[in-house]
Amino acid sequence: MKKFGVGQSVERAEDARLLLGEGRYTDDIVPANALRLFVLRSPHAHAKILSIDKTASLESKGVAGILTGVDADEDDLGGFPSLVPSNAPDGSGPNFAPPFSVIARDIVRYAGEPVAIVMADTLDQAKDAAELIKVEYAPLTAVVSLADADKPGMPSIWPECPDNNDSLGVFGDKAAVEEAFSKAASIHSIDVRVSRVAVSPMEPRVATGVWNEAEGRYELTAGVQSPHMTRTQLAACIFKVPPSKVRVRALDVGGGFGLKGVPHPELALVMWAARRLGRPVHWFSERSEGFLSDCHSRDHISHCDLALDEDARIVGLKFNSRANLGAYISLAGMHCAQGNIGHLSGVYTTPAIYAEVRAYFTNTVPIASYRGAGRPEALVVLERAMDAAAFDLGMDPAELRRRNLIQPEQMPYDTGFQFTYDSGDYPVSQTKAQEAADWAGFEKRRAEALRRGKLRGIGMGHVVEIASGMRDEMGEIEIEADGSVTFSTGFHNHGQGQETTMRQLISEFLAVPPEKIRMKDCDTDVQNFGLGSAGSRAAAVGGALIKTLSEKVIEKAKIIAAIPLETDAAQIEFVDGTFNARGTNKTATFAEVAALAHNPMGLPDGFDGGLAHKQIVRPGGPTFPNGCHICEVEIDPETGELDAIGYWVCEDVGRSINPMIVKGQIHGGVAQGLGQIFGEFIEFDREGQLLTGSFMDYQMPRALDIPHITTISHDVPSPNNPLGIKGAGESGTVGAMPAGLNAVCDALKPLGIRHFDMPASPHRLWKAIHDAGGIDAICKPTEAA
Amino acid sequence: MAFEMDGEFVLPATREQVWKALNDPDVLCRCIQGCQALERTGENSFKADVKMKIGPVSSVFSGNVDLLDLDPPASYRIQGKGDGGAAGFAKGGAKVTLNDTEGGTLLRYDINADIGGKLAQLGGRLINGVAKRQADLFFESFAAEFGPEKEEGRKEGRSVAQGDVGSIASRPSQSSVRGSAPATPWAWFIALAVAIVAGFLLGRSEADTAWVVAMVVLAVISAGAGFRAGRG
Incomplete structure (x- = not known):
């Protein structure tokens, strides 16, 4: 393993600049x-x-x-x-x-x-x-409410779309699902509202x-x-x-x-x-302007029916969803509505899935992507349905999941719906997460909390999500005359640490220390093609890209190195940043070769001068990062205040370029997922006026709202790209939403509450608890334990 | 954003006296600071432009009001809307009823309004408190109309009998039994909206302190409006 190469928790090179106020943001360089x-x-x-x-x-x-x-x-x-x-x-x-x-x-x-x-x-x-x-x-x-968009008497936002229902996406095999349902031992239904949220990036x-x-x-x-x-x-x-x-x-x-x-x-x-x-x-957007005019995200109302056999194995799944588009369809509006519906497969062997998604116009700002972009919208419903089934059957939700997990020996696994999972060991992830969270000891903790007058709950959420679905990317590695490396690509760092991870990749393949590697700005005048950072793709696609570019550059460098080494390029090997002529003790450093490459007088015939390579690469296929998330919460029934006690995740992001950065991505993702579950919620009044238009009314999570997050790795390399990387950008959010919501619902379970819709804000929790009879319904206040 | 408010006051006067005072147009411009123009747009319809300038912030608030269901001296409805441009708008109305009670007349009002734009987005949690205080102040002052200092107050009251404004404002209010020019009832409604708009405009810097300043300014405006109304 190289000092700054792949697998090292190298400190983020960009942090000193960003944290000291020396970042170069658009607002810093206004003409x-x-x-x-x-x-x-x-x-x-x-x-x-x-x-x-x-x-x-x-x-x-x-x-x-x-x-x-x-x-x-x-x-x-x-x-x-x-x-x-x-x-x-x-x-x-x-x-x-x-x-x-x-x-x-x-x-x-x-x-x-x-x-x-x-x-x-x-x-x-x-x-x-x-x-x-x-x-x-x-x-x-x-037309404000998604639920009411097509009710009789509602005006049409677009004459071309009289009932405001813009589209119907139909997925899966309806006949197969009906057949499965007809033979099912039990059917478990649930309605889940995936609330509307404001993305709220730190830089507007x-x-x-x-x-x-x-x-x-x-x-x-x-x-x-x-x-x-x-x-x-x-x-x-x-x-x-x-x-x-x-x-x-x-x-x-x-x-x-x-x-x-x-x-x-x-x-x-x-x-x-x-x-x-x-x-x-x-x-430059002001914060309140951002609340109003930044595209919002999520906003689905979904219904799910899960059919199980006598052994509680899933035999079929039906899904029916209404998705809000807003007043226009943003670039990603339809993608968020139905583009990631394949996630209904989850980590389970589900023989038959059928889904219908209807998307509606409303008089609200358009819906667009937010960390997960359709993945959590599907997975939170599936994972809630699993818990609802466990509730109905009186089963441990972890056991119900375990019975239905895809086994590692089945990989690569064709879900029969939309995706083929590349790799993963879901049972081990669940075991490790359960052990870390002491799942087995939870009921004791619940009983102890109840003696203190608190409702305690634990929730599990399995995530599997498509990453690097957009596979093409262009990049260029240029070796400067002094031997330093300049890299440019369509990927762009917006806080994830890509300046560091890309340097690590270059350091891995070219054996150049990080301080000699420079990243160019992402500029369409520098690169003429790119897809950018999205869909958890930069590490997997970037890894393949940098590996290819590096190999091509080394290939060219060997032709140059052949001159001082007085041999044929085929006889040269590149080891630890040095070119060696096989069978001799002659060597040339990268800097020496780079200097020669920039001296037109001494170049071999047909060599153009300079040392660089630019191309578009496409790795083999999408990857499927996955993991098992567990969240534990405690609710004060008197105030509805929620206290997040702990969070454990066993993640599989494939091979990590920088484990510290991966953990940071998981942590940030979990915080964003829990934020939506615990309080974030965009609300309009009946005339379409935004009521939650500032941080006074929009419950953004704070550091104290997020529990300690224990991250365990059980990484199974992906076979779909040369480095085995899967990606880590979104899985934290996608897993945290079901884990957090299942924990809240589990806390309310003793009151007979089967489902509770996000957000678990104090008022909503208090009302649900109060309506269910309050904590006195399950225990008489006793002397303190 | 839906906004509802109600309240009642006992005024030390007969229903007829209260009705007459409510329909005295002189009070109108004395109540509304920065009243730039006041024009009649129909038999029971009026339009007013009010300029508010507080520190560096200046906004012109246009209000349109219709008076409906006039039943002197018992009740009427005010229906109106105010437009604050970039700050947002308010629309809605109020039902005002007068009943005989011990010691005078019981005035009761029920306001139903919708607030939109920046007012709704940022003012949600403050608007009820501010509006309630504004209305309370107005009616406290209005009650003082019938007190012993009334005459002196009137003498000191600002005259508006000039230009276009005067031509309407100086119309004898006694003739307005059938609603010809009862401008006063909506004065407080406009003043309220103006005060709220001005306050939130001031808050646009979004600094925490701006809200505090806005609240203080609102309190000053409220007091000022009430005071002026009282002197009418």
Whole structure:
């Protein structure tokens, strides 16, 4: 194992910079002459715009321009596309997919939709001017609740979609499932609401647009996860120019979580305004603005029926879900609704699965991806159904799971539904997690808590999730004349530690110390292709990429090294950073070879000079990180306050590049998953006004809300890429949601409560406990134990 | 965001006196600080532009109000909406009833309003307290209308009988039995909305302290509005 190579918990190189306030975020490098953009947003969730009077506003101090939908029409500005197609509810063809508008035209469809943009010398001037814009609205009835979207009498948000039901996705074999259900010994049904949440990255969304008049080209610097995909969408869909006419780059990004992989209106607005006004234009979201205008996530109402045989083995699963799209379909809106429905297989041998997913428009900000992006929406329902079945049968939920686990000798395992799992040892993961959590001793702890007047619960959640589903990625390794290495790729670090892990990979293959490795900014002018960091893919795909690039570079270097070593390239071996001529004691260092490569006079025929390699790689297949999560909670029935006691996870992320960073990813993921279970919840009033629009009302988890997380590894390398890496970005969140929710439900079980919907906020818990008769229903207060 | 509030006050006057005071348009502009324009848009419809400037924050709040179901001197309904532009909007109404009671007249109001935009997003947990206090202050002052200091207060009251405003405001209120110009009843409604908008505008810096400042300012406005109303 190399000192800085794969498998080492090397400290994160980027932390010193980021933690000391020396990060280079988009907001840190705003051009001096940039105008500030303020977005005037609709206060109505659904209304006609009758008129916009900007006369007084244009005369306001410092104002350089005001643009509205009329101007957008003039410039034929488009909207963002939906990435995933679906079918219309009646099966008549593709679903209706209105472009995600960047500025409202004649109708506003969600509270917070951009209605006008004001550009001024300072942000305060832009805000002052925005207050002088007079917009006359004729309010329309808003469709707010997902449950009510297609009820009779509801208005249509889009005339093309009268009942607001945009699509129906049908998956699996219905006949096989019906057959299985007809023979089942027991059927267990459950309804689960997967609540709507705000992503809330630490760095709000931000964008700077520049119009390059000399080249006739748009330039965008923004906190985005995938500059290349963003460029494609901006060029093709918004400005209708070739991608080469748009440059997008991302510097430091303070958290992406899927939100920043989805293009938002303001990216286009700064570029458009910059072109219109001939000056750079900068926009930085305020936190309350983010609550209103960042795409939200999750928001499903699902029903699941689980059919078991006499031995409590799953014979069939039926799933029926309503998914919220918001007012438009964001890039990932349909993907979150049905793109990850394959996760209904879970870690179990389920012979037959059938699922229907209906997606609805509502007068709310569009739904997009958030850590997991459809995975937890499916898995939390499956794992709740497992616990509900155990509740009905009076079984230990861990035992019910164990009976149904896919066995390691069955790998690779074709679920028969959508996925083929690459590898994993689910029974061992469960055993290790149960031992760590002392699952067997829990009932004693429950009884002890009850004597103290507290409700204690334990919950398990098995996660298996698809990672590195998007397999292609481009990268380039350049060896500088001094022997140092420069690496660039479409991947981009937004806090996960990729600067460190990518350096470790290069160090592994090229034997170059980390301080001699530099990462270039992610810039579409540097790399002409990339898919970016998303879907837990950077480690698995990046590992394969860097391995390939390194091998190609070494191959070229050997041709150069053959000159000083006075031999044939085939006779040269690369060992620990040195080129050796076999059977001799002649050696050449990497630096010597690199210097030669940059000296055109001495190069072999046909050699172009320099030492670099650039290409796109595609590893063999997707990977399936997995793990068994256990959460233990205690609830005070008098106040509804929840105390998370402990958390244990046995994870399998395949081979780890940096075990410390993997643990950090699991920890952060678990915190985000538990956050949604314990309190995060976006709520609108009946008119579509956002009620949880600040951290005063939106219960973001704090450090004290998250228990100590014990992470155990049982890594089984993936056969689907050369390094055996599976990925670690999302599994923490995907596993924490079912484990946390099952723990809450288990705590309420003695009251006869079979299911409780997230979030487990104090008021909701107190009400559920109170409605079930309170703690006195299960025990008389006794003297303290 | 739905917003509901009700309350009642005993006023030391007869129902007729209360009704007359409620329909005295002079009180209107004395109640609303920064009243820029007040125009009649229909028999029982009015429009007002009110400018609020507090420190660096300035916002023009436009309100439209209709008076409905006039039943003098017993009850009426106010239906209206206010538009604060970037700050949001308020719409809704109030039912006001007058009943004879020991010591005078019992005035009862029930407000039902919907608040939207930034007001709803950020003001949710404060709006009830602020609005209640604003209404309490208004009616406390209104009650003082019938007290011994009434005459002096009137003398010191700001005159609004000028320009467009005056042409409406100076209309004899006694003739408004059938609702021709009873502008006063919605004065407090607008003032309330303006105060709330102004407070939340001030809070837009999102710093914790801004909320404290906003609350203090709101209290000052509330007191000011109540005081002015009292002097009417």
